[in-house]
Amino acid sequence: MLIVMLIPVILMVMFGFAISTEVNNINIAVVAPERTGAVKDVVGRIAHNDYFTFYGYIDQDQIDKKLRSGKVSVVAVFASNFDRRMEQISAGLPSKPVIQFIVDASNVNTASASIAYLQSILPGTASQQAMFETRMLFNPQMKSAYNFVPGIMGLIFILVCAIMTSVSIVREKEVGTMEVLLVSPVRPVKIVFAKMIPYFVISCVILVMILLLAHYLLDVPMSGGVWGIFSLSLLYLFLSLSLGLLISTVTKTQVAALLISAMVMLVPVLLLSGIIFPIENFPKFFELLSNIIPARWYIAAIRKMMIQGAALAAVWKEGTVLLGMTAVFIGVSLKKFNDKLE
Amino acid sequence: MDVIEVSGLSKSFGKVKALDSVSFSVKRGELFGLIGPDGAGKTTLFRLLTTLLNPGTGTASIDGLDIIKDYLKIRSRVGYMPGRFSLYPDLTVEENLIFFASLFGVKVEDSYDLVAPIYKQIEPFRTRQAGKLSGGMKQKLALSCALIHHPSVLFLDEPTTGIDAVSRGELWDMLQKLKEKGITILVSTPYMDEASLCDRIALCNEGRILGIDSPQGIVEKFNLKLYAIRADNMFTLLEAARQVEGVAECYPFGQTHHLIADEKFDIHRFTEQLEALSNLTIKPTKPAIEDVFIKLMKQ
Amino acid sequence: MSKTVISVRNLTKRFGNFTAVNNISFDVYRGEIFGFLGANGAGKTTAMRMLCGLSYPTSGSGTVAGFDITREGEMIKRHIGYMSQRFSLYNDLTVGENIKLFAAIYGLSKQNTGKRTDELLDRLNFSSERNTLVGSLPLGWKQKLAFAIATVHRPEVVFLDEPTSGVDPITRRQFWEMIYEAAEGGTTIFVTTHYMDEAEYCSRVSIMVDGEVRALDTPARLQQQFAAESMNEVFRTLARDAERGE
Numbered sequence: 001m002l003i004v005m006l007i008p009v010i011l012m013v014m015f016g017f018a019i020s021t022e023v024n025n026i027n028i029a030v031v032a033p034e035r036t037g038a039v040k041d042v043v044g045r046i047a048h049n050d051y052f053t054f055y056g057y058i059d060q061d062q063i064d065k066k067l068r069s070g071k072v073s074v075v076a077v078f079a080s081n082f083d084r085r086m087e088q089i090s091a092g093l094p095s096k097p098v099i100q101f102i103v104d105a106s107n108v109n110t111a112s113a114s115i116a117y118l119q120s121i122l123p124g125t126a127s128q129q130a131m132f133e134t135r136m137l138f139n140p141q142m143k144s145a146y147n148f149v150p151g152i153m154g155l156i157f158i159l160v161c162a163i164m165t166s167v168s169i170v171r172e173k174e175v176g177t178m179e180v181l182l183v184s185p186v187r188p189v190k191i192v193f194a195k196m197i198p199y200f201v202i203s204c205v206i207l208v209m210i211l212l213l214a215h216y217l218l219d220v221p222m223s224g225g226v227w228g229i230f231s232l233s234l235l236y237l238f239l240s241l242s243l244g245l246l247i248s249t250v251t252k253t254q255v256a257a258l259l260i261s262a263m264v265m266l267v268p269v270l271l272l273s274g275i276i277f278p279i280e281n282f283p284k285f286f287e288l289l290s291n292i293i294p295a296r297w298y299i300a301a302i303r304k305m306m307i308q309g310a311a312l313a314a315v316w317k318e319g320t321v322l323l324g325m326t327a328v329f330i331g332v333s334l335k336k337f338n339d340k341l342e
Numbered sequence: 343m344d345v346i347e348v349s350g351l352s353k354s355f356g357k358v359k360a361l362d363s364v365s366f367s368v369k370r371g372e373l374f375g376l377i378g379p380d381g382a383g384k385t386t387l388f389r390l391l392t393t394l395l396n397p398g399t400g401t402a403s404i405d406g407l408d409i410i411k412d413y414l415k416i417r418s419r420v421g422y423m424p425g426r427f428s429l430y431p432d433l434t435v436e437e438n439l440i441f442f443a444s445l446f447g448v449k450v451e452d453s454y455d456l457v458a459p460i461y462k463q464i465e466p467f468r469t470r471q472a473g474k475l476s477g478g479m480k481q482k483l484a485l486s487c488a489l490i491h492h493p494s495v496l497f498l499d500e501p502t503t504g505i506d507a508v509s510r511g512e513l514w515d516m517l518q519k520l521k522e523k524g525i526t527i528l529v530s531t532p533y534m535d536e537a538s539l540c541d542r543i544a545l546c547n548e549g550r551i552l553g554i555d556s557p558q559g560i561v562e563k564f565n566l567k568l569y570a571i572r573a574d575n576m577f578t579l580l581e582a583a584r585q586v587e588g589v590a591e592c593y594p595f596g597q598t599h600h601l602i603a604d605e606k607f608d609i610h611r612f613t614e615q616l617e618a619l620s621n622l623t624i625k626p627t628k629p630a631i632e633d634v635f636i637k638l639m640k641q
Numbered sequence: 642m643s644k645t646v647i648s649v650r651n652l653t654k655r656f657g658n659f660t661a662v663n664n665i666s667f668d669v670y671r672g673e674i675f676g677f678l679g680a681n682g683a684g685k686t687t688a689m690r691m692l693c694g695l696s697y698p699t700s701g702s703g704t705v706a707g708f709d710i711t712r713e714g715e716m717i718k719r720h721i722g723y724m725s726q727r728f729s730l731y732n733d734l735t736v737g738e739n740i741k742l743f744a745a746i747y748g749l750s751k752q753n754t755g756k757r758t759d760e761l762l763d764r765l766n767f768s769s770e771r772n773t774l775v776g777s778l779p780l781g782w783k784q785k786l787a788f789a790i791a792t793v794h795r796p797e798v799v800f801l802d803e804p805t806s807g808v809d810p811i812t813r814r815q816f817w818e819m820i821y822e823a824a825e826g827g828t829t830i831f832v833t834t835h836y837m838d839e840a841e842y843c844s845r846v847s848i849m850v851d852g853e854v855r856a857l858d859t860p861a862r863l864q865q866q867f868a869a870e871s872m873n874e875v876f877r878t879l880a881r882d883a884e885r886g887e
Contacts, residue, residue: 476681506880507837635809639810639811
């Protein structure tokens, strides 16, 4: 009952104040061969803007690494002899672009917002802005598919594995068959794992389907290697299954299992895992809270591997977190699981 | 040693004492009935004996195996049919049977001789989903599934609740046949009229056993003078009869009222005092299990 | 014979090709305790639904409490009471609140509700329990209260569905005593049940088999007619030849 009353309040507060689709705290790095006054002036404007966080000056050869690791989302590359070219431009003479913005477009929302902000804060009139050039990295066509495919994966596996598993085990309790199963030589752990297998198989099929569709239909690159994505997804499947098992051990009715799944899993996954709302913009509290959402780690890792081309080794942190969570879920549910009725 | 031995078994859920120091034993091959209303603790007792629950205090053993220590061994040699329908409604009749056989690691054919007399009755519907069977057929399937591993003891929790009188009769006939094959059966029922079909019965109420004996023995313990009375206006009769001297008790009992007489009772005086009632009849009658139950409850 | 409260003529209900209730006719008189028995699938529930105005007959006619079952279903619902062993009262409401709730459901005025509540509590000797939660009452009291509440709007007929199944013998007798009292007071009682034990308490009993009423008489005469020792035997003799299951 409390949950029913609490959830609307939390949702309202989260949407109203804490979470917004607006992008801010965009990390930007600068590459400038000469740090002249004019360059510093432009960098200063960017750094003082609320939307951007100035990461610092970096070298040309670090651009790819910084973007790939997700440390920065935009790199501004100033041309050499920036001052002279600016003068040419002011004088109305034709010139090559003087600043190149390299944008991580794996998240389409963030990318397009950054470009819009940058254009509005840089000096000069609209016509002069021809001298800026933007380059989209990882997702040059700004396809939104790149954005939602990892999110969908994070959601679907929780749905199929966790929710379906929990409900199907709880149904045995509700129908009364669990009572008969328990009074048989078959160990309950075996029963439970047997119940999980079909959902695991279904999820594997879904996984293969999603990967095929994403690659061939939506042209998602998977540049980080299919096997990496596959093994991380398998880990996430296990995690979802153990979460389902945990729910089924603590609930007695299908309705309760569904409620818990929806209220405690689905809503947070949708809101806090970065599927819809960028995590970077969360207030501190929700950012911390998002750390306990498994989907957040999975989606982040998959984004890196699918779109930015990170290898499995590059997402070791996310992988470790997921592994740890799986261990905790399995541990707790096995401890709570009981071959008696109380 | 008896097949089922229960000694001082108690179980509480929070403040509610579901079972209060219950003791009894069941001999091999006996059809033993637990007779009592809802809330008597029958289901709790079944769950304790089938090792689904641990007792608060007291001990019990099945086939010499302790229900706490040896619970895994007990599980492979008892058959259990819970009070509510507990088969897979979306599996067919046949699939349910095969599934339960595989749970116990046996093949359907291995114990087919035992199951056949019951299963044959539902075999014409073997491709029908279990959830779509009638109440009586569901019970037959559940019984078949409970027997598939050739258990030495069969626990049936209210198998006749919710099914019609014909199916109920058939079920009791089946239990008699199973008994003849040497299976020990513990069965519970809230219906007093089913008590006479058991070898021995325990009358239970509110977690306690009021009395244990053969149905015949239970009835013989009723040592009061009992009459059956009736008249056209049954309620008026009831109220009037209670006013007559020598009437210890009078309560409705099916088509008649049962009247318990004490030593001051005089049948002629009774009919005289109630002559205003039309079609009054009074005749001595034999006590039924229910009369004994009422008497024991009042003690 | 006294006044007819339920009267049914050639009542039939078909679902597609299946005739659930086949041409049944019977009368129930005021103050009777009428047992309505049948095996699973005999058409008992379908017939009951038509009598309560919940479903329309395919053909035939009937009246309950003076209202036509095809045209005046809503009026029938207002003039009958219903009590089942499974669902009766709200455990988390008090005795008084339960009465008030059902009085409101049946549209009693506020003034009438107060009067009726006092009257019912008084008759049950329950006045001291007005503010007790129903959940904490012993089963026997709950049952009496459930019956009293089923009569809160002074219905002419009360339908009882397996009223005493699973109840201890003493409570059971208290319940039947109350039913006898109500019946002698002029309320008609219509009992549906699986349990022949309960049938024995009825003044007259009808037994449905395969959608038809195969027997209708007092328990004593039925036993005589079928040379049976008990209603159970009568029922088994009749239902044994049933052609359809559920």
